[in-house]
Amino acid sequence: MNKLLIGDRNYSSWSLRSWLLMRQCGIAFEEQQHLLQTPDFDAALAGLRPARTVPTLVTDDGLVIWDTLAIAEYLAERYPDAGIWPQDSTLRARARCLCAEMHSSFLALRSRMPMNISASLPGKGRDAEVEADIARVFELLCHADGGAGPEGPFLFGRFCAADAFYAPVLMRLRTYGVELPVDLAPWGEALLALPAMRAWIDAAREEEHFLASDEPYRDPPPGWK
Ligand SMILES: N[C@@H](CCC(=O)N[C@@H](CS)C(=O)NCC(=O)O)C(=O)O
Known part of the structure; x- marks a missing residue:
């Protein structure tokens, strides 16, 4: 069995x-x-x-893969029908560009607005560099498929690795009170409605581990270690 x-x-x-990505694409682990x-x-x-970071995937035949892009590419080769990338080669290239850029x-966005799902920190971290990163993310996501994609609420119609790579950005925008552009609202809603996403968020809210390096804006909530 694959282990993540x-x-x-x-x-x-x-x-x-x-x-x-693994949950949504139905890959057992x-x-x-x-x-x-x-x-x-x-x-x-x-x-x-x-390997020294997470995620690290230990495959069922013992291969150790410690990088998200490499994990996505391995999964795409090993499970070609799982929908890791779009089927169309043009869209696949664009999806890869999005993931590589992420x-x-x-x-700036990653360091000044660390993902912190259970916190609510509206307005924190927004300086000019972060604004520029956010503007670039919105530009990428609004034009993800170049207008040529199949029907569907996700960046390339059907859910694929690009949606998974930008899911943490959506979490950050919620925590730090940044609104999605109107054009991206259906994408945000579709992502948040995924059972896998809901399960991750619910479990994140139960955690009481305080990571000082990712908490520039608050003290540990009561009871957290
Ligand atoms: N380039 C790596 C980055 C992975 C990464 O930085 N993971 C963080 C957690 S989000 C980590 O494991 N940090 C190790 C630590 O905090 O000791 C990837 O794509 O997977």
Whole structure:
């Protein structure tokens, strides 16, 4: 059985990407959660070197893949009918561009608006660089399929890796009180309505682990460790 190591549901945006992709595309896996920056996390990853971050996928035949883009590409090769990428080659190239840009960019947004699903921090973190990142995300998402995509609420019609890669951005916008452009509202609603997404959010709200490095704007809520 494939095994996916993930971190905190509340904070780990990269974990959410691979977990949602596998769940939504119907790829079976056993989940192993290790809270970030704990001895348990270090011990779990120690046996999987050079992996040192989550998500890390340990495939059913023992391959260790420690990067979300590599995980997506592995899944697409191994499960060609799962819908990891759009079927159409033009749309597939565009979906890959979106994921690659998410992977390499948006440092201001990621550092000043860390994913923090259970928190409500409207207005925090919005400086000019973050605004520029948000504007770029909106530009990418509004024009994702170049107007050529099939019908459907997701970025390329049917759910694919690009939706999973931008799901944490949607979580950030909610936490920090940034409105989606009208054109993207159906995408946001469709993503939030996915049972897998609901399950992740509900579980994130139950967590009481405080990660100081991802909490520039508040003290630990009562009872959190
Ligand atoms: N490029 C990696 C980034 C993964 C990453 O940075 N994961 C964070 C959690 S969201 C992590 O494991 N950090 C290790 C730590 O905090 O010790 C990927 O695409 O998977």
